[in-house]
Amino acid sequence: MQTVDLRCVTIIAEAVLERRLIDDVRECGAKGYTITAARGEGSRGRRTSDWEVQNIEIRTIVSPAVADAILERLATNYFHHFAIIAYVQTVGVVRGEKYI
């Protein structure tokens, strides 16, 4: 089965940021996204104040260029102020042309 190598970008953040993050992801060129509810715990910065809050996980399948634009946007707008996790994976996508 023919697949196209694209990028899956995963963003885990506080649920209150959902609308803003979706707007950002779309503005960077994503054609769609999937959201699941999540809980998490981690360390925010050097003070290591632990948190376990209601999070959302946003995933979007995009081209490498759009993945890069999303990560840049996150770095500029969120990383200094919010506990956001963002990572990228290569995925083989069926009907990949729908996502680019």
Place this chain on the structure above:
Amino acid sequence: MQTVDLRCVTIIAEAVLERRLIDDVRECGAKGYTITAARGEGSRGRRTSDWEVQNIEIRTIVSPAVADAILERLATNYFHHFAIIAYVQTVGVVRGEKYI
């Protein structure tokens, strides 16, 4: 720790398709699956009618051959009529022999 390289197939679809999709995944040779609830928004074909509906995400760890069979089955039975996302990742699995 010894791991075996297998495939993780992820299918995101409308919740109403759950039973059918699980039957298909099993018939193609998957030994098990995991389901999480998801929401999504995307474009369905060229008319770009946006949707945000209750989706499910089905994931299954399988051999490359079974992954291919699942994707073929999805392409034949669903892609013309349903807004389904399907993608494949390589994963290192502990106790990989249980999945093949």
Place this chain on the structure above:
Amino acid sequence: MQTVDLRCVTIIAEAVLERRLIDDVRECGAKGYTITAARGEGSRGRRTSDWEVQNIEIRTIVSPAVADAILERLATNYFHHFAIIAYVQTVGVVRGEKYI
């Protein structure tokens, strides 16, 4: 955008094991984790007694060494007694230094 290649370890297990698994993941060196609710069905060992139970999915972004420690811990403490799925993926992480 600069990313660091790290490991995403995914553990799928019965919800009742959540506290124990989180303690294990942390003791192995993980700085944080994300949990989502999941349902699943699979075969437990050779008897193929099917189950569909309330599961949790724990994910954590860690260094290769910590990923290995987690998998070893799971193999030692859980694999003989519990239906646990564990797999590892390579992910490109923004601000990767926070996770190691």
